[in-house]
Amino acid sequence: MLPLLVLILASLTGAARAQAPLRIVGGPSTGGCIQGALHLPLEGEGFQTIHLDRSAFWGAPQTIARIELLGQRAHAAGLPDLLIEDISAARGGPLPGGHLSHQVGLDADVGLDMTPRPPLDATARDTIVLPSLVRPDARGIEPARWSPRVVTLLRLAAELPDVDRILVNPAIKQQLCREVTGDRSWLRLIRPWYGHAAHMHIRFRCPAGQGECAQMAPPPEGDGCDATLQWWFDQLDQPSRPSGPVKVPTPPAACRAILAGR
Ligand SMILES: [Zn+2]
Secondary structure: HHHHHHHHHHHHHHHOOOOOOOOEEEOOOOOOEEEEEOOOOOOOEEEEEEOOOOOOOEEEEHHHHHHHHHHHHHOOOEEEEEEEEEOOOOOEEOOOOOOOOOOOOEEEEEOOOOOOOOOOHHHHHHOOOOOEEOOOOOOOOOOOOOOOOHHHHHHHHHHHOOOEEEEEEEEHHHHHHHHOOOOOHHHHHHOOOOOOEEEEEEEOOOOOOOOOEEEOOOOOOOOOOOHHHHHHHHHHHHOOOOOOOOOOOOOOOOHHHHOOOO
Protein backbone atom coordinates (compact mmCIF):
# COMPACT_ATOMS: atom_id res chain seq x y z
CA MET A 1 0.00 0.00 0.00
CA LEU A 2 2.76 2.40 0.94
CA PRO A 3 4.63 2.14 -2.38
CA LEU A 4 1.37 2.91 -4.20
CA LEU A 5 0.84 6.01 -2.04
CA VAL A 6 4.40 7.16 -2.76
CA LEU A 7 3.82 6.60 -6.45
CA ILE A 8 0.61 8.65 -6.40
CA LEU A 9 2.23 11.46 -4.44
CA ALA A 10 5.23 11.47 -6.76
CA SER A 11 3.04 11.69 -9.82
CA LEU A 12 0.98 14.53 -8.30
CA THR A 13 4.12 16.47 -7.46
CA GLY A 14 5.43 15.88 -10.94
CA ALA A 15 2.20 17.11 -12.46
CA ALA A 16 2.32 20.27 -10.39
CA ARG A 17 5.83 21.00 -11.61
CA ALA A 18 5.23 20.06 -15.23
CA GLN A 19 5.42 22.66 -17.94
CA ALA A 20 2.03 23.60 -19.41
CA PRO A 21 1.55 21.59 -22.60
CA LEU A 22 2.81 23.33 -25.69
CA ARG A 23 0.08 25.11 -27.62
CA ILE A 24 0.93 27.49 -30.46
CA VAL A 25 -1.84 29.56 -32.03
CA GLY A 26 -1.46 31.72 -35.15
CA GLY A 27 1.57 32.84 -37.10
CA PRO A 28 3.36 35.79 -38.68
CA SER A 29 0.45 37.09 -40.77
CA THR A 30 -2.25 36.78 -38.10
CA GLY A 31 -0.34 37.33 -34.88
CA GLY A 32 -0.51 34.64 -32.26
CA CYS A 33 0.45 33.32 -28.87
CA ILE A 34 2.13 30.39 -27.15
CA GLN A 35 1.46 28.34 -24.05
CA GLY A 36 4.22 26.19 -22.59
CA ALA A 37 7.12 28.42 -23.65
CA LEU A 38 10.57 28.01 -22.10
CA HIS A 39 13.07 30.78 -21.32
CA LEU A 40 16.46 30.75 -23.02
CA PRO A 41 19.25 30.89 -20.40
CA LEU A 42 20.68 34.42 -20.44
CA GLU A 43 23.98 32.96 -21.56
CA GLY A 44 25.34 29.58 -22.51
CA GLU A 45 27.97 27.88 -24.61
CA GLY A 46 28.65 30.14 -27.57
CA PHE A 47 25.94 32.73 -26.94
CA GLN A 48 24.90 35.72 -24.85
CA THR A 49 21.54 37.48 -24.74
CA ILE A 50 21.56 41.25 -25.23
CA HIS A 51 19.23 44.19 -24.54
CA LEU A 52 17.79 42.39 -21.52
CA ASP A 53 15.76 45.48 -20.62
CA ARG A 54 13.76 45.42 -23.83
CA SER A 55 14.09 41.96 -25.33
CA ALA A 56 12.14 38.79 -24.58
CA PHE A 57 13.66 35.33 -24.65
CA TRP A 58 10.73 32.90 -24.39
CA GLY A 59 10.19 30.30 -27.08
CA ALA A 60 8.83 26.89 -27.92
CA PRO A 61 11.05 24.22 -26.33
CA GLN A 62 12.29 23.28 -29.80
CA THR A 63 13.27 26.89 -30.52
CA ILE A 64 15.22 27.20 -27.28
CA ALA A 65 17.02 23.89 -27.88
CA ARG A 66 17.99 24.91 -31.40
CA ILE A 67 19.34 28.31 -30.39
CA GLU A 68 21.46 26.55 -27.77
CA LEU A 69 22.61 24.09 -30.45
CA LEU A 70 23.51 26.99 -32.74
CA GLY A 71 25.62 28.48 -29.96
CA GLN A 72 27.43 25.18 -29.45
CA ARG A 73 28.07 24.75 -33.17
CA ALA A 74 29.22 28.35 -33.55
CA HIS A 75 31.58 27.92 -30.61
CA ALA A 76 32.96 24.70 -32.11
CA ALA A 77 33.50 26.57 -35.39
CA GLY A 78 35.58 29.21 -33.62
CA LEU A 79 33.06 32.04 -33.94
CA PRO A 80 32.69 34.71 -31.24
CA ASP A 81 29.72 34.40 -28.88
CA LEU A 82 26.45 34.86 -30.73
CA LEU A 83 24.39 37.81 -29.56
CA ILE A 84 20.75 36.84 -29.20
CA GLU A 85 18.00 39.47 -29.33
CA ASP A 86 14.25 38.95 -29.28
CA ILE A 87 12.56 35.58 -29.34
CA SER A 88 9.02 36.01 -27.89
CA ALA A 89 7.19 37.16 -24.77
CA ALA A 90 6.32 34.54 -22.12
CA ARG A 91 2.90 33.92 -23.69
CA GLY A 92 3.71 35.36 -27.11
CA GLY A 93 1.57 38.10 -28.58
CA PRO A 94 2.86 41.42 -29.92
CA LEU A 95 6.27 42.56 -28.73
CA PRO A 96 7.18 46.23 -28.36
CA GLY A 97 9.00 47.68 -31.33
CA GLY A 98 6.58 46.81 -34.10
CA HIS A 99 7.72 43.22 -34.59
CA LEU A 100 5.26 41.64 -36.99
CA SER A 101 6.55 38.21 -36.14
CA HIS A 102 8.02 36.87 -32.87
CA GLN A 103 4.49 36.21 -31.57
CA VAL A 104 4.47 32.43 -31.28
CA GLY A 105 7.88 31.43 -29.90
CA LEU A 106 9.26 30.25 -33.24
CA ASP A 107 11.39 33.28 -34.22
CA ALA A 108 14.78 34.42 -32.97
CA ASP A 109 17.00 37.38 -33.87
CA VAL A 110 20.75 36.72 -33.89
CA GLY A 111 23.44 39.36 -34.53
CA LEU A 112 25.49 38.87 -37.70
CA ASP A 113 28.71 40.71 -36.83
CA MET A 114 31.38 38.03 -36.43
CA THR A 115 34.34 40.34 -35.82
CA PRO A 116 36.47 38.61 -33.15
CA ARG A 117 35.74 40.11 -29.70
CA PRO A 118 35.74 39.01 -26.06
CA PRO A 119 32.38 38.25 -24.40
CA LEU A 120 30.42 41.40 -23.52
CA ASP A 121 30.24 42.61 -19.92
CA ALA A 122 26.88 43.37 -18.30
CA THR A 123 26.83 47.02 -19.36
CA ALA A 124 27.84 46.30 -22.94
CA ARG A 125 25.13 43.65 -23.21
CA ASP A 126 22.50 46.32 -22.60
CA THR A 127 24.05 49.16 -24.57
CA ILE A 128 25.52 47.44 -27.62
CA VAL A 129 24.23 48.57 -30.98
CA LEU A 130 24.65 45.73 -33.44
CA PRO A 131 26.63 47.02 -36.41
CA SER A 132 25.23 46.83 -39.93
CA LEU A 133 26.89 44.53 -42.42
CA VAL A 134 25.37 46.47 -45.31
CA ARG A 135 26.66 49.66 -46.98
CA PRO A 136 24.59 52.79 -46.39
CA ASP A 137 23.45 52.78 -50.05
CA ALA A 138 22.03 49.26 -49.46
CA ARG A 139 23.62 47.95 -52.67
CA GLY A 140 26.27 45.74 -51.15
CA ILE A 141 27.87 44.46 -47.98
CA GLU A 142 30.20 46.49 -45.74
CA PRO A 143 33.59 44.91 -46.58
CA ALA A 144 35.11 45.79 -43.19
CA ARG A 145 32.42 43.72 -41.42
CA TRP A 146 32.14 40.87 -43.90
CA SER A 147 34.22 37.71 -43.53
CA PRO A 148 33.99 33.96 -44.12
CA ARG A 149 32.86 33.74 -40.48
CA VAL A 150 29.58 35.42 -41.38
CA VAL A 151 29.02 32.85 -44.12
CA THR A 152 29.78 30.09 -41.61
CA LEU A 153 27.23 31.50 -39.15
CA LEU A 154 24.52 31.75 -41.79
CA ARG A 155 25.20 28.23 -42.96
CA LEU A 156 25.15 26.83 -39.41
CA ALA A 157 21.81 28.56 -38.86
CA ALA A 158 20.32 27.31 -42.13
CA GLU A 159 21.38 23.75 -41.29
CA LEU A 160 19.65 23.69 -37.90
CA PRO A 161 16.74 21.22 -37.74
CA ASP A 162 13.32 22.51 -38.78
CA VAL A 163 14.32 25.95 -40.00
CA ASP A 164 11.46 27.44 -42.01
CA ARG A 165 13.49 30.37 -43.38
CA ILE A 166 16.08 32.95 -42.37
CA LEU A 167 15.53 36.60 -43.22
CA VAL A 168 18.51 38.81 -44.08
CA ASN A 169 19.03 42.07 -45.93
CA PRO A 170 19.01 41.60 -49.74
CA ALA A 171 22.66 42.77 -49.91
CA ILE A 172 23.65 39.92 -47.58
CA LYS A 173 21.78 37.36 -49.66
CA GLN A 174 23.41 38.79 -52.79
CA GLN A 175 26.86 38.38 -51.27
CA LEU A 176 26.13 34.74 -50.40
CA CYS A 177 24.95 34.17 -53.97
CA ARG A 178 28.31 35.49 -55.22
CA GLU A 179 30.54 33.73 -52.71
CA VAL A 180 29.19 30.34 -51.79
CA THR A 181 30.63 27.46 -53.76
CA GLY A 182 30.04 23.73 -53.51
CA ASP A 183 26.81 22.85 -51.75
CA ARG A 184 24.48 25.80 -52.26
CA SER A 185 21.29 24.02 -51.23
CA TRP A 186 21.17 25.85 -47.87
CA LEU A 187 20.88 29.20 -49.66
CA ARG A 188 17.25 28.34 -50.37
CA LEU A 189 16.33 29.07 -46.75
CA ILE A 190 18.14 32.43 -46.68
CA ARG A 191 15.53 34.95 -47.87
CA PRO A 192 15.88 38.68 -48.58
CA TRP A 193 13.77 41.02 -46.47
CA TYR A 194 13.56 44.63 -45.35
CA GLY A 195 16.14 45.71 -42.76
CA HIS A 196 17.98 42.77 -41.21
CA ALA A 197 21.37 44.31 -41.96
CA ALA A 198 22.72 43.77 -38.42
CA HIS A 199 20.85 40.63 -37.39
CA MET A 200 19.28 37.62 -39.02
CA HIS A 201 15.79 36.47 -38.20
CA ILE A 202 15.55 32.70 -37.86
CA ARG A 203 12.06 31.28 -38.16
CA PHE A 204 11.40 27.66 -37.24
CA ARG A 205 8.59 25.53 -38.62
CA CYS A 206 5.49 24.75 -36.58
CA PRO A 207 6.27 21.77 -34.31
CA ALA A 208 4.47 18.51 -35.11
CA GLY A 209 0.94 18.25 -33.76
CA GLN A 210 0.38 22.01 -33.46
CA GLY A 211 -2.73 22.24 -35.60
CA GLU A 212 -3.46 25.86 -34.62
CA CYS A 213 0.03 27.03 -35.62
CA ALA A 214 -0.03 28.82 -38.99
CA GLN A 215 2.74 27.36 -41.15
CA MET A 216 3.97 29.55 -44.01
CA ALA A 217 4.36 28.07 -47.49
CA PRO A 218 7.92 26.80 -47.97
CA PRO A 219 10.38 28.97 -49.90
CA PRO A 220 10.44 28.25 -53.64
CA GLU A 221 12.84 25.59 -54.92
CA GLY A 222 16.32 26.75 -55.89
CA ASP A 223 18.93 28.98 -54.28
CA GLY A 224 16.93 32.20 -54.71
CA CYS A 225 19.81 33.92 -56.52
CA ASP A 226 17.53 35.05 -59.32
CA ALA A 227 15.15 37.75 -60.49
CA THR A 228 13.30 37.69 -57.16
CA LEU A 229 16.51 38.87 -55.50
CA GLN A 230 17.22 41.46 -58.20
CA TRP A 231 13.74 42.90 -57.54
CA TRP A 232 14.93 44.26 -54.20
CA PHE A 233 17.74 46.21 -55.85
CA ASP A 234 15.45 47.47 -58.61
CA GLN A 235 13.31 49.01 -55.87
CA LEU A 236 16.26 51.14 -54.78
CA ASP A 237 15.99 52.99 -58.11
CA GLN A 238 12.28 53.68 -57.72
CA PRO A 239 11.22 57.18 -56.65
CA SER A 240 9.46 55.95 -53.52
CA ARG A 241 11.27 53.16 -51.78
CA PRO A 242 9.29 50.44 -50.02
CA SER A 243 9.05 51.02 -46.32
CA GLY A 244 8.10 47.50 -45.29
CA PRO A 245 5.07 46.23 -43.45
CA VAL A 246 4.15 48.16 -40.33
CA LYS A 247 0.76 46.87 -39.17
CA VAL A 248 1.01 44.45 -36.25
CA PRO A 249 -2.01 42.14 -36.37
CA THR A 250 -4.20 41.39 -33.37
CA PRO A 251 -3.75 37.78 -32.20
CA PRO A 252 -6.61 35.34 -32.91
CA ALA A 253 -9.48 35.11 -30.42
CA ALA A 254 -8.17 31.74 -29.17
CA CYS A 255 -5.19 33.67 -27.75
CA ARG A 256 -7.24 35.73 -25.30
CA ALA A 257 -7.13 33.15 -22.54
CA ILE A 258 -3.50 32.22 -23.19
CA LEU A 259 -2.33 35.84 -23.19
CA ALA A 260 -4.33 36.47 -20.01
CA GLY A 261 -2.51 33.54 -18.38
CA ARG A 262 -5.59 31.46 -17.73
ZN1 LIG B 1 13.16 39.16 -36.00
